[in-house]
Amino acid sequence: MSKPGQLVLIALRKMIASGELAAGERLMEIPTAELFGVSRMPVRMAFRTLEQEGLLVRFGGRGFQVRSVSANDIAGAVEVRGVLEGLAARLTAERGLSPEGRAALELCLLQGDELFDKGFVTEDDLEAYHDLNMRFHQVIIEGSHNPAIADALARNDHLPFASVTALAVDRKDMAREYRRFNYAHMQHHSVFDALVNGQGARAEAMMREHANATLRYAEIFSSAVASERMRVILRAD
Known part of the structure; x- marks a missing residue:
């Protein structure tokens, strides 16, 4: 796109x-x-x-x-993604990362470090993070050597905010977005450490926790429903 x-x-x-x-x-x-x-x-x-x-x-x-x-719709879909990606991480850790997979993940971590080390992010930075985040997750899913996981994730991705690509950014509070995405990137480092050390249970737990970062969308959605804020309406003339 x-x-x-x-x-x-x-x-x-x-x-x-x-x-x-x-x-x-x-x-x-x-x-x-x-x-x-x-x-x-x-x-x-x-x-x-x-x-x-x-x-x-x-x-x-x-x-x-x-x-x-609803917030429950989002939370349920994210929970399913966490379970599936957690399983993928465990299998990848137990089978062992391929040299190509390890190199791809290391590159994602390096690129992420370069984005966040300066202490702030721009919209272009978050677009770049979106791409490297997709690669990071895809390498882990492929490393599981279980096609059923990818198939199940593809179906779950059609649910609201379930996909790892569903990036929503609050341009009015980029400082908070920096903290949120930097934290997610630090989780990538922890997942990688578990993978290279063959720690299947730890890798699974970290990936499930990593998916929970998306639950902020559910919190936003609940807040929006509770408030009577002005709505922006786009309709034909």
């Missing part, structure tokens, strides 16, 4: 998580493109990705509608 598409995707995902876009709201390409100052193509790609993630549903052949999602 293009950079404009990524920016629109992350922004809309955050608006849905925070409740700015309420369940049932209609989203149309043209007003959304005008809101973000982009062409219709990035918006179209973002809509399709959010549909795959279970956050949008098609509305009568024209545009999309925000799906009704």
Whole structure:
């Protein structure tokens, strides 16, 4: 996906998580493109990705509608991902990382260190983290040599905020986002240490805990439902 598409995707995902876009709201390409100052193509790609993630549903052949999602929906999907990725980490630790897998994980850790060592992050940094985070998780899943795990994760990824790619960023509080993502990166280091030392139970526990970082979306969602904040409505003229 293009950079404009990524920016629109992350922004809309955050608006849905925070409740700015309420369940049932209609989203149309043209007003959304005008809101973000982009062409219709990035918006179209973002809509399709959010549909795959279970956050949008098609509305009568024209545009999309925000799906009704509860904090329990998010928590349940994240719990399943934690179990599956934890199993993958345990199997990978017990089987042993391949030289290629170890090198790939070490590169992810090095790139992450470079992002966070300066003490702050930009939106470009978090886009880069999104990519290296995907690679880190994928190497572990492949290292398990259990295709059923990947298949089960692919099905679970269609649930709201369940996918490891479902990155929502609060641009108004980048200091907090730095702390959140830096903590997740430190967890990557701990998972890697368990993997290279063949500590299956520890690797499994760390990956399950790592998935819980996503539960912040559930907390945001609960807060949004409880409050009567102003909602941003995108609809056709």
